[in-house]
Amino acid sequence: MTAPAGPAPEKRKRRPMAIAAAAIGVAVFGWLLYGGLDKNVVFFLTPQELLAKGTSGYDVPIRLGGQVKPGSVKWDDKTLKLTFEVTDGKDEIPVESSGAPPQMFRDGQGVVVEGRFGRDHVFSSTGLMIKHSNEYRPPKPGEKPQEMYKTLIKGSGS
Amino acid sequence: MLARDAILVSMAVVLFGIVAVPVAVRKGRRDWMQLAYAAVYTNFLLVSVAALAMVYGLVTHDFSISYVAQVGSRETPLFYTVISLWGALEGSILFWAWVLSMYAAAVVWINSRRAGNLVPYASATLLFISFFFAILLVGPANPFGSVFPVPQDGPGPNPLLQNHILMAVHPPLLYLGYVGMSVPFAFAVGAMLSGEVEGDDWTKITRRWTLSAWALLSAAIIAGMWWSYDVLGWGGYWAWDPVENASFIPWLTATAFLHSVMVQERRAMLRLWNLNLIVGTFLLTILGTFLTRSGIVSSVHSFTTGTIGYYFLGFIAIVMVASLVLVAGNSERLRSTGRFDSIASRETVFLLNNLFLTAFMFTVLTGTLFPLVEEAVNGAKVSVGEPFFNRMSLPIVVTLLFLMGVGPALPWKAASSSEIKSKLLPPAGGAVVMLVVALVAGARNAYALLAFAFAGYAAFANLREYWIGMRARHTAHGEGWGTALVRLIGGNRHRYGGYTAHLGIILVAFGVAASSTFRSEHEATIKPGETISLAGQTLRLKEMWGREEPQRSVVGATLEVMNGTTVGGTMEPRMNFYPMSQSPVPTPAVRSGFFGDLYVNLQAFRQDGSNATIRVIYEPLVPWIWTGGGVVVLGALIAIFPVGVGGARRREA
Numbered sequence: 076m077t078a079p080a081g082p083a084p085e086k087r088k089r090r091p092m093a094i095a096a097a098a099i100g101v102a103v104f105g106w107l108l109y110g111g112l113d114k115n116v117v118f119f120l121t122p123q124e125l126l127a128k129g130t131s132g133y134d135v136p137i138r139l140g141g142q143v144k145p146g147s148v149k150w151d152d153k154t155l156k157l158t159f160e161v162t163d164g165k166d167e168i169p170v171e172s173s174g175a176p177p178q179m180f181r182d183g184q185g186v187v188v189e190g191r192f193g194r195d196h197v198f199s200s201t202g203l204m205i206k207h208s209n210e211y212r213p214p215k216p217g218e219k220p221q222e223m224y225k226t227l228i229k230g231s232g233s
Numbered sequence: 234m235l236a237r238d239a240i241l242v243s244m245a246v247v248l249f250g251i252v253a254v255p256v257a258v259r260k261g262r263r264d265w266m267q268l269a270y271a272a273v274y275t276n277f278l279l280v281s282v283a284a285l286a287m288v289y290g291l292v293t294h295d296f297s298i299s300y301v302a303q304v305g306s307r308e309t310p311l312f313y314t315v316i317s318l319w320g321a322l323e324g325s326i327l328f329w330a331w332v333l334s335m336y337a338a339a340v341v342w343i344n345s346r347r348a349g350n351l352v353p354y355a356s357a358t359l360l361f362i363s364f365f366f367a368i369l370l371v372g373p374a375n376p377f378g379s380v381f382p383v384p385q386d387g388p389g390p391n392p393l394l395q396n397h398i399l400m401a402v403h404p405p406l407l408y409l410g411y412v413g414m415s416v417p418f419a420f421a422v423g424a425m426l427s428g429e430v431e432g433d434d435w436t437k438i439t440r441r442w443t444l445s446a447w448a449l450l451s452a453a454i455i456a457g458m459w460w461s462y463d464v465l466g467w468g469g470y471w472a473w474d475p476v477e478n479a480s481f482i483p484w485l486t487a488t489a490f491l492h493s494v495m496v497q498e499r500r501a502m503l504r505l506w507n508l509n510l511i512v513g514t515f516l517l518t519i520l521g522t523f524l525t526r527s528g529i530v531s532s533v534h535s536f537t538t539g540t541i542g543y544y545f546l547g548f549i550a551i552v553m554v555a556s557l558v559l560v561a562g563n564s565e566r567l568r569s570t571g572r573f574d575s576i577a578s579r580e581t582v583f584l585l586n587n588l589f590l591t592a593f594m595f596t597v598l599t600g601t602l603f604p605l606v607e608e609a610v611n612g613a614k615v616s617v618g619e620p621f622f623n624r625m626s627l628p629i630v631v632t633l634l635f636l637m638g639v640g641p642a643l644p645w646k647a648a649s650s651s652e653i654k655s656k657l658l659p660p661a662g663g664a665v666v667m668l669v670v671a672l673v674a675g676a677r678n679a680y681a682l683l684a685f686a687f688a689g690y691a692a693f694a695n696l697r698e699y700w701i702g703m704r705a706r707h708t709a710h711g712e713g714w715g716t717a718l719v720r721l722i723g724g725n726r727h728r729y730g731g732y733t734a735h736l737g738i739i740l741v742a743f744g745v746a747a748s749s750t751f752r753s754e755h756e757a758t759i760k761p762g763e764t765i766s767l768a769g770q771t772l773r774l775k776e777m778w779g780r781e782e783p784q785r786s787v788v789g790a791t792l793e794v795m796n797g798t799t800v801g802g803t804m805e806p807r808m809n810f811y812p813m814s815q816s817p818v819p820t821p822a823v824r825s826g827f828f829g830d831l832y833v834n835l836q837a838f839r840q841d842g843s844n845a846t847i848r849v850i851y852e853p854l855v856p857w858i859w860t861g862g863g864v865v866v867l868g869a870l871i872a873i874f875p876v877g878v879g880g881a882r883r884r885e886a
Contacts, residue, residue, distance in 0.1 A: 104592060104595070107625070108595070108596060108599050108625065111621050111624055111625050112599070112600070112603055112617065112621060114620075114621075115617060115618040115620045115621035115624075116603070116607070116615045116616075116617060116618070116621075117615060117616045117617070117618045118613065118614070118615050119614035119615060119616065120614075136618055138616065152758040152844065152846065153758070155756060155757070155758070155846075174756055174836070174848075175756065175758065175836040175837040175846035175848075176837060177816070177836070177837065178808060178816070178817055178836075178837050178838070179816040179817070180837075205816050219812070220786040220788070220810035220817070223840060224779050224786070224788050224840055226840070226841050226842060227777055227778060227779035227788055227840070227841070227842045228779030228780065228781060228786060228788070
């Protein structure tokens with residue numbers, strides 16, 4: 076390993092330039108990051124919190140969490156259009172979604188709906204997730220798959 | 234019980250080892266040094282006893298052990314019982330400690346005869362990390378608690394983790410990769426403590442360790458993508474989920490290190506930077522463990538919210554402060570002795586590569602940590618959407634692809650303008666070809682087109698390096714093409730291993746670009762006998778069926794792949810119902826071809842089996858991603874393989 080032969084004065088002149096360039100680079104990158112974050116933060120809200128936001132809740136990406144309001148589910152398996160209401164016990168928000176409901180989708184089920192809240196006060200969903208607690212619990216009677224899908228499981232004869 | 238006692242004894246042994254090293258170094262006592270090394274081996278033995286005792290407890294269904302009671306079940310098949318060792322928090326920490334003790338023992342075994350204080354201090358550093366994990370094992374992540382009264386049976390592992398064979402592959406690979414990063418870190422700390430940072434020896438000794446850890450981490454990331462693709466039923470493989478990011482962030486800095494360390498070895502520059510990269514990589518693996526294991530982000534990887542997060546934060550703080558002090562104390566020795574000769578040189582490309590990989594790391598890190606910061610500061614629950622990650626990372630990725638083509642073509646030090654022309658122009662042919670292919674296939678998005686073009690450029694440039702070398706051997710020595718290729722790689726395995734890894738990454742890039750650009754899907758509810766079509770393929774629902782298995786119930790759909798009017802094969806997407814879980818685990822059916830996958834998932838079904846909602850996705854080039862992962866590992870293996878094996882022994886530039 077040999078020592079550098081670079082002339083010292085030249086080095087001294089270059090250094091402030093390099094530091095300034097690096098500082099500008101970092102600043103621009105930070106600004107890009109910040110701008111990107113600002114536009115793409117998805118808020119996780121309950122129906123009550125969403126309604127409380129008023130007009131600022133329209134047309135921004137949101138994850139809406141709550142329960143499926145009993146009796147509100149309408150599912151058309153021809154057009155694959157699913158509508159239901161999400162409730163947090165205080166407020167309700169109607170949701171429109173396309174695609175089949177997940178197998179465990181039912182009244183009172185906890186859900187997280189991803190999408191945007193329109194000015195027509197309908198939440199159009201781009202993604203629907205079942206929210207299940209991380210704790211396992213044994214299924215209640217009648218909830219066991221063996222019982223629910225009796226005809227299918229027995230029908231195969233295995 | 235035995236296992237917990239083993240861990241407690243190991244803590245005493247480890248503490249002794251940590252103290253013995255500085256004593257041995259200060260007083261020049263070889264015998265104390267031998268005792269410290271013996272502590273490393275003993276620690277490995279004791280942790281092995283604890284880990285194997287846990288496996289024994291799992292296999293024999295000893296539900297008096299808290300961890301077995303938590304993840305065991307008599308119905309779970311033996312295979313998944315054994316691998317549930319890493320299926321939950323406590324067991325995974327135990328597995329981690331085991332892997333770490335194994336690495337430490339291997340490091341001492343291989344390097345203990347080297348003179349100087351580097352290896353002793355590196356061993357002490359590894360023991361220090363071991364001690365932290367032992368604290369976790371007797372404290373917040375104790376798997377050896379006793380349960381009374383002893384339950385008759387347990388709930389079994391998390392359904393998602395016992396549904397696929399890749400669960401036996403992805404976690405161990407990830408741990409081996411993650412923990413493997415402790416070795417270069419330990420040597421970096423050892424080099425600073427022993428004042429040997431000037432020698433660059435620590436990077437040479439740890440090169441294989443770093444490479445293997447990197448290869449394991451790469452394989453783990455790909456295996457995790459594959460698992461997500463094959464188990465979650467959404468047809469994707471990457472969602473910028475915090476836990477995915479946790480494995481990807483240290484991979485980025487490790488990749489940067491593998492490149493910049495070459496600049497240090499060849500040109501004696503970037504010493505300080507490399508030290509910071511390796512310390513950063515280690516910190517990011519611990520941060521990743523914190524993110525996935527503390528329950529601070531909710532996912533399949535997090536299990537409980539306990540106090541363990543504070544232990545991790547404390548450890549991260551200690552490592553950070555200690556590293557900063559060490560780096561500051563060594564700053565005089567970390568000066569570059571070489572310097573840049575020209576902008577048009579390989580080291581410039583490596584610098585840019587590091588710049589962009591670091592920017593990539595910061596982007597992903599910011600997006601991953603932002604929700605935590607936002608919740609802590611404003612109390613708002615937010616997540617950072619995929620658009621953020623995609624928009625920020627795409628320009629970085631296409632730049633990196635381009636650099637991957639430029640780097641191998643340029644020489645060290647300085648390239649003449651004729652060299653630049655003859656090296657950098659021809660690969661543009663590859664770029665044009667891929668651009669045309671992408672345009673014809675229907676891509677219009679600018680980034681997609683750039684990705685295809687630059688991946689084509691890089692593929693051409695890297696393949697051309699092989700071609701030039703083979704042709705030279707062919708004409709100079711009259712070797713056959715096959716012999717020429719083997720000897721070429723054997724002659725400089727480090728270099729051609731790198732190019733092979735590049736080709737693997739390029740395959741992954743093609744796979745990701747194609748599957749995100751040309752993916753198409755169709756969902757429909759059909760009755761038995763009806764068909765669903767997508768991308769020229771027609772599937773007919775033959776029947777719905779159900780089956781009882783010891784640990785689960787399965788409901789499936791049999792679909793026939795139609796070739797005109799004849800049946801060309803069947804696909805069976807299923808839903809697996811595990812007794813302790815409220816929602817079923819989807820099990821999509823995948824039919825792979827060279828150009829892509831037909832991916833079929835059972836979305837929902839009528840209880841009596843009279844109809845089923847089927848989602849069909851055409852996933853172009855997805856198998857290329859898995860293949861690319863294999864090629865990356867192959868490249869690393871070529872570079873790791875001991876010198877003197879596999880052809881010529883001559884080493885060239």
